[in-house]
Amino acid sequence: MTAVAAPVRLAGPGRLRRWRPGRAAVVALILVGIAVALAPVYWMLATSLKTPFAATSLTPSYFPHHLSMSNYNELLVKGVVPFKTYLANSVLTSVIASVVAVAISALAGYSFSRSRWRLRGPTSVAVLATQMLPLVVFVGPLYLLLLDAHLLNTYTGLVIGYTSFAIPFGSWLMKGFFDSVPVELEEAARVDGYGRLSILFRVVIPTVIPGLLTTGVFVFINSWNNLLYPLTLITNNSHQTLPPGLLDSFVGEFNTDWGGMMAAAVLTTIPLAVAFFAVQRYMVRGMTAGALAGT
Amino acid sequence: MASISVRDVEKRFGNGPAVLRECNLDIADHEFLVLVGPSGSGKTTLLRIIAGLEAATSGEIYFGDRLVNDVDVGDRDIAMVFQNYGLYPHMTVRNNMAFGLRRRKLPKDAIDQKVREAATMLGIENLLDRRPRQLSGGQRQRVALGRAIVRDPAVFLLDEPLSNLDAHLRLQMRTEILRVHRAVTATTVYVTHDQVEAMTMGDRIAVMNNGLIQQVGTPEELYDRPVNRFVAGFIGTPAMGFLTCSVNRNGDRAELVRDGVCLRLTEEQSRKLTLPHGAAVVAGVRPENLRPVSADGSDSEVSVVKGAIEVVEPLGPEQHLVVDVGGEMVTARVDRDVAARRGEKVSLAVGAGRAHVFSIDSGEALL
Numbered sequence: 158m159t160a161v162a163a164p165v166r167l168a169g170p171g172r173l174r175r176w177r178p179g180r181a182a183v184v185a186l187i188l189v190g191i192a193v194a195l196a197p198v199y200w201m202l203a204t205s206l207k208t209p210f211a212a213t214s215l216t217p218s219y220f221p222h223h224l225s226m227s228n229y230n231e232l233l234v235k236g237v238v239p240f241k242t243y244l245a246n247s248v249l250t251s252v253i254a255s256v257v258a259v260a261i262s263a264l265a266g267y268s269f270s271r272s273r274w275r276l277r278g279p280t281s282v283a284v285l286a287t288q289m290l291p292l293v294v295f296v297g298p299l300y301l302l303l304l305d306a307h308l309l310n311t312y313t314g315l316v317i318g319y320t321s322f323a324i325p326f327g328s329w330l331m332k333g334f335f336d337s338v339p340v341e342l343e344e345a346a347r348v349d350g351y352g353r354l355s356i357l358f359r360v361v362i363p364t365v366i367p368g369l370l371t372t373g374v375f376v377f378i379n380s381w382n383n384l385l386y387p388l389t390l391i392t393n394n395s396h397q398t399l400p401p402g403l404l405d406s407f408v409g410e411f412n413t414d415w416g417g418m419m420a421a422a423v424l425t426t427i428p429l430a431v432a433f434f435a436v437q438r439y440m441v442r443g444m445t446a447g448a449l450a451g452t
Numbered sequence: 453m454a455s456i457s458v459r460d461v462e463k464r465f466g467n468g469p470a471v472l473r474e475c476n477l478d479i480a481d482h483e484f485l486v487l488v489g490p491s492g493s494g495k496t497t498l499l500r501i502i503a504g505l506e507a508a509t510s511g512e513i514y515f516g517d518r519l520v521n522d523v524d525v526g527d528r529d530i531a532m533v534f535q536n537y538g539l540y541p542h543m544t545v546r547n548n549m550a551f552g553l554r555r556r557k558l559p560k561d562a563i564d565q566k567v568r569e570a571a572t573m574l575g576i577e578n579l580l581d582r583r584p585r586q587l588s589g590g591q592r593q594r595v596a597l598g599r600a601i602v603r604d605p606a607v608f609l610l611d612e613p614l615s616n617l618d619a620h621l622r623l624q625m626r627t628e629i630l631r632v633h634r635a636v637t638a639t640t641v642y643v644t645h646d647q648v649e650a651m652t653m654g655d656r657i658a659v660m661n662n663g664l665i666q667q668v669g670t671p672e673e674l675y676d677r678p679v680n681r682f683v684a685g686f687i688g689t690p691a692m693g694f695l696t697c698s699v700n701r702n703g704d705r706a707e708l709v710r711d712g713v714c715l716r717l718t719e720e721q722s723r724k725l726t727l728p729h730g731a732a733v734v735a736g737v738r739p740e741n742l743r744p745v746s747a748d749g750s751d752s753e754v755s756v757v758k759g760a761i762e763v764v765e766p767l768g769p770e771q772h773l774v775v776d777v778g779g780e781m782v783t784a785r786v787d788r789d790v791a792a793r794r795g796e797k798v799s800l801a802v803g804a805g806r807a808h809v810f811s812i813d814s815g816e817a818l819l
Contacts, residue, residue, distance in 0.1 A: 344538065345534060345540070348531065348532045349603075360540055
């Protein structure tokens, strides 16, 4: 009689793989990376919830022992600092800069990608070359230009500043997205009887929405975080944005209100996080999936 | 509907060499013409010039009596199926098909009806609300066809539409395209590099190579009377075998000879072949015209090719023997019952008058 071994229940292959030493090391490394990345965020959040005394204690505690909303209360309710004005200015200028920069970058990127015109190569490289210089280099010339145009201390001037630095990179970013759009789509639309602009807006732009969102988020984050331009181009407090506004409000000669600054920082981060998570799902998958055979 | 005339068309990209030269082609109304050739032969470029997606460097394109060189692609009343389909990824199948009709400002009801009819014809009516990424390769192909036929065009252009499908689906879609062609009766130009596709689908075939149209004719004409060695070798599977021989004149009759080869020409062929005794030529023999015979029982009146079997390819109902004849390979299509082994010596008889003869220099057919 042939003996048949009783079936032995083994851990599934997935389970075995999960606990391999190499895999565990990778997971540990990722966790350390996440901790390092999130530590400042945690510290910002924790400090914003501490009392003023705890926030400035010489022996800082890692956890707020007494949760206090006083910093938020002072910012949002008491209005000690014109936080809402700064916030509104930041939202207004960053959103307008994003929309303008995306529109111009999309048209420029499409031209770099598809049009065949003289000096296209040198022009596109020259545009990219502007990104090799630090932001501060442009502040002087920009200040003088806006001074001549009577646009200092205006939202328009600030938006021009933001977009002037964002458009070159945005154009290249968009060029990459347009390059990935199959030419067959445009040719199919030409056969269908559509003209160049109709093709751009009805066929090409809808397939590069992830690119538009990426460019938009890029410009928004850069504008939102920009300290140098508003600090230089805006001296009127009613037009000031969050970064220089907060710097001015919480950092004094003899004292820094860390709790208040962290509460403001938390509130400043929220729109960025919302913007990023709102568009994240569009950025994951390319819109051209299914356009061609094998995609 | 429209006939198409291509007159002396030449195409260069920039200052580069001509990719199309002296192209002349007349395509009759309702005809299904296949442009076939290897990669880089210029067939897609010619199709794109007919479509208006490329401009010819010189030459003229007529649709009927109308010169269309300067007519925009959207005004040529054509529909095109691209090699990679080119479906609009952000639109549903319904909108993909309706997109061209909306440009023509047709009433919504008419558009819906046309889309439904085309979808029914192609069996994709249940896919109308899906997006291209949710479709299989065959379904995308049908949608691309549907997008073209819904326009009811005068000229239907297809650029290697089956090249991305597997063999089974390709066979199925081949039939489908022919069915659609019969239904819409538009003048059709179909580009492929697959000569089997060309032979099975085309009313006529234009064989292209190196930017030149080598020969235009029905599948039978191209197969039986190729004008040069390229067409002879390109059309037919397995390909025609070529053997370098010399002409041996013996009275009224001529034969093509070399070591292990003796191809006797018919009286008529001998008369037509004007080359003198000893002249070098290339003989071409189709695989189905070669049949194994016993070496000792050879008839002096029968043409024979002797060689060693290099490869045996069993194909089920038949087998292909690749035979080395003094360094040149010929393929014989033989019955599956023929016992053949690699390395075995074999004598192959060639049917009377079945040998093709080509110039050794120009490759032009001499008979």
